[in-house]
Amino acid sequence: xxxxxxxxxxxxxxxxxxxxxxxxxxxxxxxxxxxxxxxxxxxxxxxxxxxxxxxxxxxxxxxxxxxxxxxxxxxxxxxxxxxxxxxxxxxxxxxxxxxxxxxxxxxxxxxxxxxxxxxxxxxxxxxxxxxxxxxxxxxxxxxxxxxxxxxxxxxxxxxxxxxxxxxxxxxxxxxxxxxxxxxxxxxxxxxxxxxxxxxxxxxxxxxxxxxxxxxxxxxxxxxxxxxxxxxxxxxxxxxxxxxxxxxxxxxxxxxxxxxxxxxxxxxxxxxxxxxxxxxxxxxxxxxxxxxxxxxxxxxxxxxxxxxxxxxxxxxxxxxxxxxxxxxxxxxxxxxxxxx
Amino acid sequence: xxxxxxxxxxxxxxxxxxxxxxxxxxxxxxxxxxxxxxxxxxxxxxxxxxxxxxxxxxxxxxxxxxxxxxxxxxxxxxxxxxxxxxxxxxxxxxxxxxxxxxxxxxxxxxxxxxxxxxxxxxxxxxxxxxxxxxxxxxxxxxxxxxxxxxxxxxxxxxxxxxxxxxxxxxxxxxxxxxxxxxxxxxxxxxxxxxxxxxxxxxxxxxxxxxxxxxxxxxxxxxxxxxxxxxxxxxxxxxxxxxxxxxxxxxxxxxxxxxxxxxxxxxxxxxxxxxxxxxxxxxxx
Amino acid sequence: xxxxxxxxxxxxxxxxxxxxxxxxxxxxxxxxxxxxxxxxxxxxxxxxxxxxxxxxxxxxxxxxxxxxxxxxxxxxxxxxxxxxxxxxxxxxxxxxxxxxxxxxxxxxxxxxxxxxxxxxxxxxxxxxxxxxxxxxxxxxxxxxxxxxxxxxxxxxxxxxxxxxxxxxxxxxxxxxxxxxxxxxxxxxxxxxxxxxxxxxxxxxxxxxxxxxxxxxxxxxxxxxxxxxxxxxxxxxxxxxxxxxxxxxxxxxxxxxxxxxxxxxxxxxxxxxxxxx
Numbered sequence: 001x002x003x004x005x006x007x008x009x010x011x012x013x014x015x016x017x018x019x020x021x022x023x024x025x026x027x028x029x030x031x032x033x034x035x036x037x038x039x040x041x042x043x044x045x046x047x048x049x050x051x052x053x054x055x056x057x058x059x060x061x062x063x064x065x066x067x068x069x070x071x072x073x074x075x076x077x078x079x080x081x082x083x084x085x086x087x088x089x090x091x092x093x094x095x096x097x098x099x100x101x102x103x104x105x106x107x108x109x110x111x112x113x114x115x116x117x118x119x120x121x122x123x124x125x126x127x128x129x130x131x132x133x134x135x136x137x138x139x140x141x142x143x144x145x146x147x148x149x150x151x152x153x154x155x156x157x158x159x160x161x162x163x164x165x166x167x168x169x170x171x172x173x174x175x176x177x178x179x180x181x182x183x184x185x186x187x188x189x190x191x192x193x194x195x196x197x198x199x200x201x202x203x204x205x206x207x208x209x210x211x212x213x214x215x216x217x218x219x220x221x222x223x224x225x226x227x228x229x230x231x232x233x234x235x236x237x238x239x240x241x242x243x244x245x246x247x248x249x250x251x252x253x254x255x256x257x258x259x260x261x262x263x264x265x266x267x268x269x270x271x272x273x274x275x276x277x278x279x280x281x282x283x284x285x286x287x288x289x290x291x292x293x294x295x296x297x298x299x300x301x302x303x304x305x306x307x308x309x310x311x312x313x314x315x316x317x318x319x320x321x322x323x324x325x326x327x328x329x330x331x332x333x334x335x336x337x338x339x
Numbered sequence: 340x341x342x343x344x345x346x347x348x349x350x351x352x353x354x355x356x357x358x359x360x361x362x363x364x365x366x367x368x369x370x371x372x373x374x375x376x377x378x379x380x381x382x383x384x385x386x387x388x389x390x391x392x393x394x395x396x397x398x399x400x401x402x403x404x405x406x407x408x409x410x411x412x413x414x415x416x417x418x419x420x421x422x423x424x425x426x427x428x429x430x431x432x433x434x435x436x437x438x439x440x441x442x443x444x445x446x447x448x449x450x451x452x453x454x455x456x457x458x459x460x461x462x463x464x465x466x467x468x469x470x471x472x473x474x475x476x477x478x479x480x481x482x483x484x485x486x487x488x489x490x491x492x493x494x495x496x497x498x499x500x501x502x503x504x505x506x507x508x509x510x511x512x513x514x515x516x517x518x519x520x521x522x523x524x525x526x527x528x529x530x531x532x533x534x535x536x537x538x539x540x541x542x543x544x545x546x547x548x549x550x551x552x553x554x555x556x557x558x559x560x561x562x563x564x565x566x567x568x569x570x571x572x573x574x575x576x577x578x579x580x581x582x583x584x585x586x587x588x589x590x591x592x593x594x595x596x597x598x599x600x601x602x603x604x605x606x607x608x609x610x611x612x613x614x615x616x617x618x619x620x621x622x623x
Numbered sequence: 624x625x626x627x628x629x630x631x632x633x634x635x636x637x638x639x640x641x642x643x644x645x646x647x648x649x650x651x652x653x654x655x656x657x658x659x660x661x662x663x664x665x666x667x668x669x670x671x672x673x674x675x676x677x678x679x680x681x682x683x684x685x686x687x688x689x690x691x692x693x694x695x696x697x698x699x700x701x702x703x704x705x706x707x708x709x710x711x712x713x714x715x716x717x718x719x720x721x722x723x724x725x726x727x728x729x730x731x732x733x734x735x736x737x738x739x740x741x742x743x744x745x746x747x748x749x750x751x752x753x754x755x756x757x758x759x760x761x762x763x764x765x766x767x768x769x770x771x772x773x774x775x776x777x778x779x780x781x782x783x784x785x786x787x788x789x790x791x792x793x794x795x796x797x798x799x800x801x802x803x804x805x806x807x808x809x810x811x812x813x814x815x816x817x818x819x820x821x822x823x824x825x826x827x828x829x830x831x832x833x834x835x836x837x838x839x840x841x842x843x844x845x846x847x848x849x850x851x852x853x854x855x856x857x858x859x860x861x862x863x864x865x866x867x868x869x870x871x872x873x874x875x876x877x878x879x880x881x882x883x884x885x886x887x888x889x890x891x892x893x894x895x896x897x898x899x
Contacts, residue, residue, distance in 0.1 A: 032797075032801055033800075033801070034797055034800075053341065053800070054797070054800040054801050055800045055801070055802075055803050055804055055805055055806075056803075057801070058803070059801060060801070060802075061797075061798065061801045063794050063797070063798055065792070065794065067792070067794045067795050067797070067798040068798075069795060069798075069799070069813055069816075069817075070817065071816040071817060071819075080799065080802050080804070080812075081802035081803045081804075083812075084802065084803040084804045084805075084808065085803060128798075128802070129801075129802075131802075132802065132803060138801075340718075340793075340796050340800065340806050340809060340810075341806050342718075342806045342807070342810065344714065344715045344718040344719040345715060345719050345721070346715075347711035347712065347714050347715035348711065348712055348715025348716060348719060348727065349715075350708065350711070351708040351709065351711060351712035351715075351731075351777070351781075352712065352715075352727060352730070354708065355712075355730060355731055355734075355777065356730065358734075358770070358774045359730065359733055359734065359774075361745075361749045362737070362741075362742065362745030362746060362749055362774075363745070365745050365748040365749045365752065366741065366744060366745045366748065369748055419644065420644075422637070422640050422641075423640065423641050423644045426637045426638075426640070426641050427641070438641070438645065440882055440883075440886055441645070441649070441879075441882075442645075442648065443882060444878050444879045444881075444882035445648055445649060445652065445878075447831050447835075447878040447881065447882065448652060448835070448874065448875055448878045449834070449835030449837070449852050449874075450835070450837070451835075451837055451852045451855050451856055451859070452651075452652070452655065452855070452871045452874060452875065453651045453652065454651075454859070455651070455655060455855070455859060455867075455868075455871060456650070456651025456652055456653075456654045456655045457651050458859070459651075459654050459655065459658055460650060460651060460654050496648075496651065499648060500648060503644075528630075528633050553736065553738075556738060557737075557738020557739060557740060557741070558738075559738070559739060559740045559837065559838040559841075560837045560838065560856070563856075564856065564859060564860075574738060574740040574838070577740050577741070577744060578740055578743075578744075578838070578841070578842075581744050581747070581842070582842070587748060590744055591744065591748070594740070594741040594744055594745070597738060597740075597741060598737065598738070598741060601736075601738075
């Protein structure tokens with residue numbers, strides 16, 4: 001892992017997002033106390049907890065495989081932390097009931113984990129993590145084992161619970177749509193470092209690096225060569241797709257340099273349908289594949305040597321035809337290779 | 340998790356090393372001392388016991404007999420037990436685990452009791468002998484006592500249940516889907532066994548056989564009870580030498596030879612198994 | 624229809640083989656149980672019996688029962704020591720970070736490789752040496768015999784617990800830690816309950832090894848230290864009292880009952896995995 005700085009705000013839902021091996025789980029486990037950072041500090045609410053063992057950090061954690069104690073009933077699982085804190089049994093029973101209701105579980109307190117379904121075990125794991133009202137909730141890809149419909153339902157419920165409790169939550173996942181749906185902010189990670197930490201919308205509309213642009217949503221990459229740069233302002237003049245236009249850039253570049261433009265598929269539209277405007281770039285392309293997805297049409301085009309993907313409202317074109325498409329120059333940007 | 344795991348290990352380790360080291364030392368050392376009669380040992384270190392052992396056919400025969408009996412019993416156990424283990428492991432009805440449990444329970448009972456039962460079965464005026472004599476299959480009552488075959492039967496009872504349970508676990512490691520694939524490709528039951536199951540199970544079978552062999556090599560009770568002083572396997576000989584002849588030196592020497600013989604067979608078999616694996620390119 | 628009859632024949636053969644095997648295996652035990660209830664002919668037990676009786680059970684000498692009780696007590700004591708030593712040993716081997724861990728595991732397994740006779744001889748000599756050196760008599764005492772039984776039983780406890788610990792999901796411990804349990808508490812509340820099947824099956828094997836042992840007990844016994852197998856062995860060599868058949872029957876019944884209980888509480892799978 002490379003050095004990283006992370007500031008989590010009180011009560012926010014922050015997701016660590018990235019592919020396998022990017023370091024998101026390691027970061028989470030460092031916060032939990034199972035991995036020691038080689039340098040740096042972990043500070044919670046002003047307290048430096050770097051040297052504290054996990055059991056003294058007052059956090060709640062939901063593990064990827066739930067890790068419910070197989071030899072204890074559901075009630076004993078949920079009340080586990082309360083037993084450690086010497087909470088009297090009447091109070092424990094009350095709290096268990098409260099948590100079962102919060103996570104919308106039926107009265108299964110006396111059953112054992114092996115008797116429950118995956119979704120139910122998941123909720124018990126969450127209830128157990130919240131029982132002692134921790135100040136931070138850590139979640140390590142908790143929904144990975146659930147099927148799509150169940151996952152969506154759980155995501156909804158998690159969001160509801162989290163915002164009603166207003167507990168600071170750190171969530172790890174590799175699923176970008178899950179991250180977008182749940183988070184107040186997302187830290188996109190790659191190779192042990194954070195590439196960008198922003199709200200979902202900003203990440204999507206203004207990705208700062210190639211990796212982020214490609215990982216969050218889909219993106220087109222178009223080769224371009226620089227013909228003019230305006231040092232001091234973040235714009236470049238480039239030649240691409242047979243036209244010359246101005247684009248935003250996160251990095252400086254020299255004339256003659258080859259750069260890559262990033263354009264979102266939904267920003268490419270049918271030229272005939274788009275109103276003429278300043279900075280509109282038109283391109284003619286050959287249709288290679290068409291997929292009808294219900295509410296959108298996914299069209300793969302080729303303009304000269306460059307592949308382009310367009311996502312638009314469904315239309316009447318098919319493979320083999322030529323299409324005139326367009327995009328705004330302001331929708332294209334040059335991104336940094338990495339953070 | 341932060342617990343002093345090494346300190347958990349230390350007391351048992353120390354005790355184990357002390358006892359293991361102590362016992363190994365005692366009979367290794369003892370074997371190098373001469374017997375002075377009446378249980379006393381000479382002070383000088385000597386190879387005399389070993390020389391005596393290998394020179395005297397009495398001792399060498401005993402070693403040979405022990406190895407032979409153990410090998411034969413092991414082979415019979417494997418041949419008889421493998422089909423049983425296979426059938427039980429593949430049985431889909433609930434009788435499979437029940438029968439296995441019965442076998443395990445049978446292995447719980449001490450061999451002394453089993454030999455007692457054998458004695459009753461083969462009693463001269465017992466039902467078995469009366470039947471055999473009556474139908475003219477034999478001319479004199481069949482008895483196990485004092486016969487090599489008898490000791491072999493005793494060894495069989497000693498190891499059979501245990502080895503079958505081991506073989507059962509071995510069969511369980513072979514996925515049923517492999518057999519189904521073989522049959523789908525045209526192999527009959529027998530061919531499937533021959534071409535798929537046996538080769539895959541072979542390392543496990545040999546390992547189980549080795550355990551059975553070691554059990555037989557060291558088996559005292561059945562040989563003592565059934566051999567009746569006439570069939571002298573090495574374990575029995577060791578006991579007699581130490582208790583009756585009070586020759587501790589010789590007894591220790593015999594013990595060393597028994598251990599080493601067993602070790603040699605084990606090593607040879609392991610070498611054989613790895614040669615087999617290399618020849619087939621099998622990944623276990 | 625060749626395939627169909629072939630299957631039928633195969634199944635019949637298989638069943639025949641297994642049935643024959645079970646009959647062979649259980650015959651001696653069956654015979655003892657029946658003989659324990661049968662009228663003797665000329666003072667000797669006979670199979671098949673002419674008449675049934677309970678007299679052997681009432682003829683059980685008190686010394687048989689006390690010997691049986693002593694065997695049970697000895698085995699229980701040995702098991703307790705084995706568990707107290709073996710569970711920490713297995714945890715220590717599995718969790719510590721020493722490079723030589725495999726050596727330690729092999730060390731604990733070593734006594735299994737030594738034939739019981741040899742162990743008996745070795746301990747006898749060892750105790751004589753100790754007796755000369757520090758004046759403690761081990762031979763012919765219950766303590767001495769118990770130590771020897773711990774020696775031969777410990778590998779089963781260590782092996783069995785080790786197998787379970789190695790399969791143990793460590794995130795269960797992490798879950799307990801993050802919920803606020805201190806490491807000793809985690810051990811007590813989560814780890815030990817989770818590895819309990821391994822402990823029980825190892826303990827069962829150790830108990831059986833001690834209870835059914837003859838060779839070691841033979842070397843280390845004396846006129847007042849006699850386990851039941853030794854008593855039975857000596858009786859079979861000399862004068863055999865049919866009342867012993869009754870005691871043997873009790874042992875057989877107890878073994879099968881014990882297996883039933885074990886299957887119910889722990890499950891046979893634990894036994895299968897620990898036998899190595």
